Amino acid sequence: MNSFFTGRPPGTPGLVLFxxxxxxxxxxxxxxxxxxDALGVDCLELAVPFPNSATDGPVIRRSAHRALSDGVDLDRVLAAVERIRPRLRRMRVVLLADWSYTVRPLGIGAFVRRVRDQGADGLLVHGLPPRGRDAYLGAVRETGLPSVTTCYAGSDPAVVARAAAEATxxxxxVAYYGRSGGAGRIxxxxxxxxxxxxxxxTDVPIAVGFGVSGAADTERMHRLGADAVVVGSAAVESVERSLAERRDFVHALEDLVRRLRSKPAKSPAPARTGAASSQGKDHRNDHP
Structure with missing residues (x-):
């Protein structure tokens, strides 16, 4: 399998935090x-804030509004990525940017080159229209910038096939149709x-998002075939609550990450009769 999530112990799901x-x-x-990074988060999906996202619920929309009100734009985000990337031991940084608000005004080729040159490990373009797909794919191939693609659990087979073919x-x-943080049914x-x-x-990892907020959700998605889970609304809400209560949001996110981690499998007690056997093999992380 493509090892975008490096250093993950075999049989344990990765974690993408938005x-x-x-x-x-x-x-x-x-x-x-x-x-x-120190807690072993595999990927930080960092969004260039944009207003009125049609795919996000109120928690993430409020978060974007706070960032935009503080003057956060593409230049500041890329400068921040460029500063932090050399400090990270294993966590990847994937940039999420909206096509209409961020990408199109700059031009797809210039945008992709800037994202690569300033240190992002990958890119996800939100709202990429069909007319921009070929130019986008050409730009990420030319620059060698890894690309994240999306599809829904109920997507048409052609959409699923395209997501597999274009992801690097x-x-x-996405586990269900609806907005992030909603009450959709998986x-x-x-x-x-x-x-x-x-x-x-495809041999790239499959990360499942929407509806993940605890260890039980992580374990369930892993059993269903996910190599990693994406946690967005729970992370953003943790920040929002911490800011409102004047608490340390870093500690709050650290607590969230610990809650999200699957509980380690307990090793069976060694047999008293001597020779090791296949009874010691743990199958709980096998995919269905």
Whole structure:
């Protein structure tokens, strides 16, 4: 499998944490990123804030509004990424940018080159229209910048196939239709079927998001075929609550990461009769 999530112990799910750049304030990003890196977070999905996202619920929209009100823009976000990237031991930084608000005004080629040159490990373009797809794919191939693609658990087979074919970082498999942080219902069979179809078509990791807020969710998505989980609303809400209560948001996010981690499998007691046997093998992390 493509090893975009480096250093992850075999059989354990990776963790992608989403935050809007600038919420918390960008001056705090170095300390925050280093703390998440030390905890073993595999990827920070850092959004260039944009207004009125059609795919996000009120928690992430409020977060973007706070960042935009503080003057956060692409220049400041890329400068922050460039500062923090050399400090990280293993955590990757994937930039999320909205096509209409951020990418199109700069031009796709110039935008992709800047993202690569200033240190991001990958890119996800939100709202990429069909007319811009070929230019985008050409730009990421030319620069060698890993690309994240998306599809839903209930997407048309052609959409799933395209997401698999075009991903070079990982595929973000959205567990259900709706807005982030909503009360959508996850259909385990649809998630498992989509993950299995993606796995047949690509060797990049499959990261499942929406509806993940604790260790039980992480474990369930892993059993359904996810190589990693994406946690957005729970992370952003943790920051929002900390800011409102004047608490340390770094500690709050560290607590969230610990809650999200799957509980380690307990090793069986060694047999008293001598020779080791296959009874000691743990199958709980096998995919269905």
């Amino acid at each position: 935050l809007n750049a600038g919420d918390p304030p960008l001056r705090n990003l170095p300390r925050l990123a280093e703390a998440l 970082a990982f595929v973000y498999l 259909d385990p069979r649809s998630v498992a079927a989509a993950a299995a179809e993606l796995r047949k078509r």
